[in-house]
Amino acid sequence: MDIHISPHDGVPIYLQIVNQVKYLVAAGRLAPGEELPAIRVLADRLVVNPNTVARAYRELEVAGVVEKRRTAGTYVSAAGSPLARRERLKILTERIDALLAEARQLGIRTDAVVDLLRQRDEVLQPDPEEA
Amino acid sequence: MVAVPSEYTGNVIEVAGLTRRFGPKVALDGVRLGVPRGVVFGLVGMNGAGKTTLIKHVLGLLRAATGSVRVFGTDPAAGPAGVLARVGYLSEEPDLPGWMRVGELLRYTRAFYPNWDPAFADELRRSFALDPAAKVKHLSKGQRARAGLVLALAHRPELLVLDEPSSGLDPIVRRDILGAIVRTIAEEGRTVLFSSHLLHEVERVADRVALIDRGRVVFSGALDHIKDTHHRVTLRFPQPRPEPPALPGVLAWEGTGAEWAAVCSGRLDDLRAAAAECGAQVVGHRVPSLDEIFVARVGPKAVEPVEA
Numbered sequence: 001m002d003i004h005i006s007p008h009d010g011v012p013i014y015l016q017i018v019n020q021v022k023y024l025v026a027a028g029r030l031a032p033g034e035e036l037p038a039i040r041v042l043a044d045r046l047v048v049n050p051n052t053v054a055r056a057y058r059e060l061e062v063a064g065v066v067e068k069r070r071t072a073g074t075y076v077s078a079a080g081s082p083l084a085r086r087e088r089l090k091i092l093t094e095r096i097d098a099l100l101a102e103a104r105q106l107g108i109r110t111d112a113v114v115d116l117l118r119q120r121d122e123v124l125q126p127d128p129e130e131a
Numbered sequence: 132m133v134a135v136p137s138e139y140t141g142n143v144i145e146v147a148g149l150t151r152r153f154g155p156k157v158a159l160d161g162v163r164l165g166v167p168r169g170v171v172f173g174l175v176g177m178n179g180a181g182k183t184t185l186i187k188h189v190l191g192l193l194r195a196a197t198g199s200v201r202v203f204g205t206d207p208a209a210g211p212a213g214v215l216a217r218v219g220y221l222s223e224e225p226d227l228p229g230w231m232r233v234g235e236l237l238r239y240t241r242a243f244y245p246n247w248d249p250a251f252a253d254e255l256r257r258s259f260a261l262d263p264a265a266k267v268k269h270l271s272k273g274q275r276a277r278a279g280l281v282l283a284l285a286h287r288p289e290l291l292v293l294d295e296p297s298s299g300l301d302p303i304v305r306r307d308i309l310g311a312i313v314r315t316i317a318e319e320g321r322t323v324l325f326s327s328h329l330l331h332e333v334e335r336v337a338d339r340v341a342l343i344d345r346g347r348v349v350f351s352g353a354l355d356h357i358k359d360t361h362h363r364v365t366l367r368f369p370q371p372r373p374e375p376p377a378l379p380g381v382l383a384w385e386g387t388g389a390e391w392a393a394v395c396s397g398r399l400d401d402l403r404a405a406a407a408e409c410g411a412q413v414v415g416h417r418v419p420s421l422d423e424i425f426v427a428r429v430g431p432k433a434v435e436p437v438e439a
Binding site for chain 2: 005008009010011012013014019040043044047048049050051055
């Protein structure tokens, strides 16, 4: 589980863990049923307060991303897939919002942005000849 | 002063109304502080703000002239031996006997602590690559800090007190120190009090934070709460302006021309409304780092608060 904490950028550390675990689940790099590191182990590795990791795991549990099992471990939920799609859309929505904000600043209308999206999509299509 | 029987509230450290003067200089001014069991408590503030003086009171090295200090429910200055046996302490410049070898230093220190765990001491010494045959005076600054850390941890103290432990050390030694804090707190019921001016380190490991400035506690609380109640908001004004307006909740401004960023405390909606009245638009919003909050509170750009 590759998580990186940046204490300089202001985002609360528990939220950095939550967001990155969600991202890893969405990206398929944490599979349903996979066990997350124990709280102490992750706290030690990230050099953060164990209470912070515990809070992140609680939030992830409430969001249905992970579940606690009787053996006291924390596992990625089996029902991860619909959420994963939602998370993927959420990540994309944030990017789109940033794009639209920038377009507005540059005085480019949304229609033109959509046209540009289609145009770029065609450019980035793999060439059938090469495939 | 009439001795009041201490009410052991469950706080490991309880400081109330603590004032300390050194000649004409007020080092601590009515300090009130409670450190609950099982938390990492970060004391932050500029050099000379009073952090070390406060820590010396907690350790019983200074006696409270005005106000009271309780550690584990007792006055540490009245019976420092009893309190110190349950406390691990590391200062910025650990005062270690230079003529001793590391191995001798460990055996010597062990005699002071009934709970000393020699196996744990040896494990720590090995993990820090400290040669037992090395003379203390020949250790590098980082290795001296590590030796000090072994001495502070090997009796598995209920309370670990670190005074600017990372000051002037390289990142690898600093990581060892932070790791020791994290592992100490991971063991049920242990408590850590540490002072630092490296706010990103405090932000990593602290549950609670108190900001001390010129001997006073400027603010104190759970780090999560502090982060929840502070905002960094970027405003865009219709016209460039030489100075930002006075807005409620703003602690400090930064910017030029039409775009100004404010670190503020309180409700974001209130600031949004006040900004709208000045014709400004909120173009950016994020949670500030503890460092930004600190600078906004006590830095040179801090503004006089405006009532809502």
